[in-house]
Amino acid sequence: MANSANLDPSAWVDRYGDFLFRYALLRMRDRSAAEDLVQETFLAALKDRGSFSGNSSESTWLVGILKHKIADHFRRQAREAPLEDSDLREHPDPSSFDGSGHWTSGPTDWGGNPADLYREKKFLDQFMECLAGLSRNHANAFTLREIEGADTGEICKVLSVTETNLWVILHRARMLLRRCLEANWFEKGVKKGS
Amino acid sequence: MFSCKEVTQLISESMDISLPIGKRIGMRLHLLICKFCSRYERQLLLIRETVRRIAAMEDAYGSPIGEHLSEEAKERIRKSLGNP
Numbered sequence: 001m002a003n004s005a006n007l008d009p010s011a012w013v014d015r016y017g018d019f020l021f022r023y024a025l026l027r028m029r030d031r032s033a034a035e036d037l038v039q040e041t042f043l044a045a046l047k048d049r050g051s052f053s054g055n056s057s058e059s060t061w062l063v064g065i066l067k068h069k070i071a072d073h074f075r076r077q078a079r080e081a082p083l084e085d086s087d088l089r090e091h092p093d094p095s096s097f098d099g100s101g102h103w104t105s106g107p108t109d110w111g112g113n114p115a116d117l118y119r120e121k122k123f124l125d126q127f128m129e130c131l132a133g134l135s136r137n138h139a140n141a142f143t144l145r146e147i148e149g150a151d152t153g154e155i156c157k158v159l160s161v162t163e164t165n166l167w168v169i170l171h172r173a174r175m176l177l178r179r180c181l182e183a184n185w186f187e188k189g190v191k192k193g194s
Numbered sequence: 195m196f197s198c199k200e201v202t203q204l205i206s207e208s209m210d211i212s213l214p215i216g217k218r219i220g221m222r223l224h225l226l227i228c229k230f231c232s233r234y235e236r237q238l239l240l241i242r243e244t245v246r247r248i249a250a251m252e253d254a255y256g257s258p259i260g261e262h263l264s265e266e267a268k269e270r271i272r273k274s275l276g277n278p
Contacts, residue, residue, distance in 0.1 A: 101197025106230030118247035
């Protein structure tokens with residue numbers, strides 16, 4: 001009880017609202033869905049104040065609740081729109097390979113050392129646009145794996161897919177994202193600072 | 195010997211699981227001699243690294259830049275917390 005007495009719900013929105021919103025938006029790609037989930041997170045936290053142990057900070061505790069809500073959201077989406085054949089087509093980019101499986105037009109040279117990309121807001125915008133262009137199952141699988149850092153076993157449970165299907169989905173998602181970034185960022189000569 | 199098409203699938207799998215030794219060696223041998231596939235692998239790893247750094251930056255508490263909840267949303271959430 002002493003621990004939950006340290007919580008100050010009246011200050012939550014001002015202290016953690018933007019923080020939780022950014023977290024949700026990066027994973028859900030939908031502003032109003034992200035807003036709703038932030039609200040649900042605060043309401044769940046308020047109801048469940050007793051579970052705050054005081055071992056972690058208030059922000060870590062709230063993010064933990066939000067993470068569960070996001071997984072629920074993905075689970076619901078997977079139930080509503082199960083995998084389609086097109087999600088599993090073996091080769092997402094057939095035009096890149098000839099009949100014997102060699103590149104017809106290989107990846108282009110991205111030049112220099114683009115390791116600073118993560119600092120560029122415009123790159124983030126382009127990345128989110130490319131991610132949103134994938135099918136929902138692909139985008140959610142990629143998000144869970146690369147943004148959330150979940151392992152494949154967890155992702156299979158959330159998305160209700162077999163491990164073999166998940167590998168195909170992730171392969172396809174990575175290939176399409178790479179091509180989208182190449183076409184819309186690297187080949188357009190959008191260089192840092194410009 | 196694996197084809198480029200097969201190797202792109204193996205590159206992706208190797209980012210999620212530890213490949214069986216035969217596949218791993220086959221993939222590495224291919225990458226040694228194939229400019230496009232090794233470029234493909236570098237680019238996928240760059241995307242992974244960049245996405246992780248973006249997530250670390252966006253998820254940092256108190257990050258002053260980036261997206262914000264709108265004032266309307268804040269007001270709505272405050273109200274709902276006042277009358278749960």
